[in-house]
Amino acid sequence: MPVIQIVIFAILGLVAVGTAVGMLLSRNAVYAALFLVLNFATIAILYLILGAPFIALAQITVYAGAIMVLFLFVIMLLGVEKLPFKERLRGQRLIAILLGVVFLGEAVLYLVYRGQAGQLPLPDAIQFVSPAELGRVLFSQYMLPFEITSIILLAALVGAIVLTHHDKPTPAAEQI
Amino acid sequence: MPITYYIVLSSILFVLGVIGVVVRRNAIVIFMSLELMFNAANLLFVAFAAYYQIITGQLFVFFVMTVAAAEVAVGLALMVAIFRAKHSIDVDQMSSLKG
C-alpha cells in the first residue's frame, strides 16, 4: 500500500471535513456557500482518485458550478440575514451533536464490523472508467431511468417557475 | 488502501450534514447541509464502484446528481416564495403548525 496514496487521501479527507465544519459554523450564508464549494471540489478530486473522471467533472460542473451558483443567487436575492446565535430550543444543539456522534459510531460499526467491509482492500490500480463506456451503459441498460430523469427535470423547471410567479395586474384593473 | 477509510470519511461528512440540518436556522444553510449529505452518499457509491469494478455505482451517482439539481431548483423557488410571505428565512419563524 503506497504511503503516498494514504497521505493524499488524508489531506483530502481533512480538507473535506474541515470545509464541512466550516460551512456548519459560519454565520454568514455566503461564507457557508463558499466553504461548500470547496468541499465539492475536494470530493471531485477524490472521485478522480477512485477512477471516475466523468463523475468528477460532472460534480464540479453541476454541483459546484450550477447548484452552488444558484444558492448564491438566492442568497443575494433574499438578503443575507445574520440570524441570532442563541439557540431558541433548549438542548437542541447538545442533543444534535450527541446524536450525531452516536450515529457516526454506529454507522462505522455497522458498516465496518458487521458488514465486514473492514478488510476489503481497494485494488492498487483502479480502472479508469471512460465516459464512452458510461454513456454506452447509460443509453442501453439504463434508458428508462434516463428518460424519467429528464421528466423530473421538466417537472422541476415548471415547479420553480410556478412557485415564483408574480401575478401581473390585468390592464382593466390598472385603469380603475 | 482499505475501503474502511472511505466509509469513515463518508460517514463523517454525512453526520456533519445531519447536524447541520438540525442545528442551523437559516433555511438556505439547511439546504446546503442537505447537499453535503448527498455528496457523502455519492462518495460511498463511487468508492464501492471502484472496489467491485462495476460501473453501476457511478451511474447511480449520475442520477443522484441530476435529481439533486432538480430538487435544489424547486426548493429554492419555494424558499423565495416563503420569503415573500414571511420576509425572513429563519425556519423558527415558520411555526404556525403548532399546538
Add this chain to the structure above:
Amino acid sequence: MDTLFTLVPWVVFAPVLGILINLLVGKRLGEKAVGIIGSLASGAAFIISVILAVALGQHPEGVVHPLAEWMTIGDFSVRWAFQVDTLSTTMMLVVSGVGTLIHIYSIGYMHADTHHHGDPGRFRRFFIYLNLFIAMMMVLVTADSYLMLFVGWEGVGLCSYLLIGFWYEKGEAGLGNARAGRKAFIVNRVGDFGLLLAMFVMFWAFGSLDFATVFAQAGTVAAGALLAITLFMLLAVTGKSAQLPLFVWLPDAMAGPTPVSALIHAATMVTAGVYLVARSQPLFALVPAAQTAVTWVGALTALFAATIAVGQYDIKKVLAYSTISQLGFMVAAVGMGAVVGGMFHLITHAFFKALLFLAAGSVILGLERGHEAALNGQHLRHDHFDPQDMRNMGGLRPRMRITYWVYLIGALALAGIAPLAGFFSKDEILAAASEQSLAVFIILAIAAFFTAFYMGRQLILVFGGKPRTRAAEGAAENSPIITVPLIILAVLAALGGLLNLPGLHWLETWLEHSLEGLSAGHFILWVALLSLAVALLGFWLAWSIYARKPRQKPAEPDPLAAPLGDIYRGMERKWWVDEFYRAVLLRPAAWLANLLAGPVDQGGIDGAVMGTGRLARLAARGLSLLQNGFVRGYALVMLLGVVAILTYLVLR
C-alpha cells in the same frame, strides 16, 4: 257444550276491559259508574266461571284452551293456554265470587273514604287496581304451565303492592303505607326467587314447564332434582302465603284499605301458595321429605301466628295474624297430601275471613262516623284517634246490629263451631293430621284453641260491655251497600260446610278429576268432638277473662298482661320477629348497599371512568406540548428515532 270452554279467556279479559273503560273514560263517568263498571267486570268473570263449572260437569276431565304462542327459543316453547279443570274452576269461582262481593262493598267503603279524607280521584284508581288484581289472579289459576302461573304470581304481587300503598301519603311519618307496600313487595320477591329457582331446576330436569309434561315425566327424573324443585316451591309458598319465615309482610299490609285486606290478603292472593302446592301434588307426592317440610312449616306457622293474635289491639291485625294461622292450616293440609281438606278450608276461609274483614271495615266506618259526630263536624287532621284500636270500641252490639250478627257468625265459623263452615273444613284437616303425625295434630289443635280464644276476645272487646269512647257511643250502622255483601258472605260462611259434608263429599268428587291419587277424607268422630271441645274451651276462657270484668277505659292494660308477664309482651310485640330481621338482615344489607353506592360506585367506578377521561385529557395536554411548531425540533426527533433503530439493529 265444548264450545263453552272457549269463553275462558274472558275471565281474564273482562276485568281488563273494566280497567280500560275506567282508565279511559272513568273521569267523565263519575263515581257511581266507575264502581258499577268495576263490579260488573268482576261479576262477568264470575258468571263465566259458573258457566265453565257447568260445562265441566259434562266434561269433567277438563280442557286446555290455547290462546296464543308466547315465545319459542330453540327447544323451549311456551304458549298462553287456559287450563279449565275442576281445581282451577274452583279457584276461579272463589276469586271472582268473593271478588265481586268485595267490589260492591268497596263502592260504599271508598265513597266514605274519599269523602272523609278527600281526593275523589282515588276512587277510580282503586277500582282499576282491583280489576287488575282479578285479572292477574285469573291468569294465575288458569295457567297451564308454571311460567304462566309465575306471570300471574308476579302480577298479584304487583297489585298487592299498589293497593297496600293506596293511601301513599298516609301512615306514620307520611311514608308508613308506602313502606308497608315496599316491605310486602320485597319479602314476596324472596319467595318469587324460590319459585324462579324451582322453575330453572324444572326446566333443566324436564326440559319443559307445562303442567302436563312435567307431571307425566315426574317419575323419571332424579330425586335430587325433585327435592330441589319442591323445596324451592316451599320457599315461594312461604312468601306468597305468609308462612314462617316470610310472613312479616302480611300484618303490615293491613295499612291498605279494608276491602283490599279482605280480598287480597285473606281470600285470594295468599291462597295462591296453597293452590301451587295443590297443583304440584304429583311432584310433592314423590318427595316425602318435602311433604314433611311443608307440613311442619304450616303447622308451626299456625301456632306461632295464633299466639301473636292474642296480644294484638288493632282489629285488623288480629285478623291478619288469624289469616296467617289459617293459611298455616291449609299449607299443613296440602303438605300432608290432604289436598281436598286444604282446598275445602281455602274456600270456607275465603268466605268467613272476607266476611270478618269486611265487617271489621264496617266497624271502622261506624267508629269514624261516631268520631266525627263527637267532634261536632270539626275536622281535626292529626287527632291521634285510631278508629282501628279495639280499646277505643266497646258496646257496639246495640248500635251496629247487623254488623254484630255477621261478625258473630264469621267468628264462630273461624273458630270451628259446628255446623258452620269452618268446623267441617278444619275438622278434615285435623283428621288427616291425626292419621299422619301426632305431633302435627297436637300443634294444630293448640292453634285451634288459640283461634277460638282470640276471636272470643275480639268479640267481647269490640261489641261487648259499654262504649269506652265518645266515638264508640256515636257509632251507627252502615248503609245497605255495605251490609248486604256482609249478609251474603255470612250465609255462605254458615252454609259453606255443605260443600264437602262427610258422607256426601261433593267437593272431593269434584276435585278428583284434576288431582290424581287423592286420599279420601275421613270423618273421625273423636277428632271432630275434640276440635269442637277445644273451640268451646277457647271461647269460655275468653269470656271468663274479658267479659267478667269488662274494660272501663281504653288505656287499661290487658288482663293477661300481669299473669303472663313477658310471654304476653312477646305476644304483643309479635315475638320481636321484625326487630330480629332488621338487626340480622336489614342493617347489614343497608350497610352493604351504602358501601357499594358510596365508596365503590361513586368513588371507585365513577372515579375510574372519570379518571380515565381526566387521564386522557392530561395526557393530551402533555403531549400537545410536543407540538411546538418548530420544524427543527421535529427533525431532531426523527434523528433520534433513526439512531434508536440503528442501535437496536447494531446490538441485535
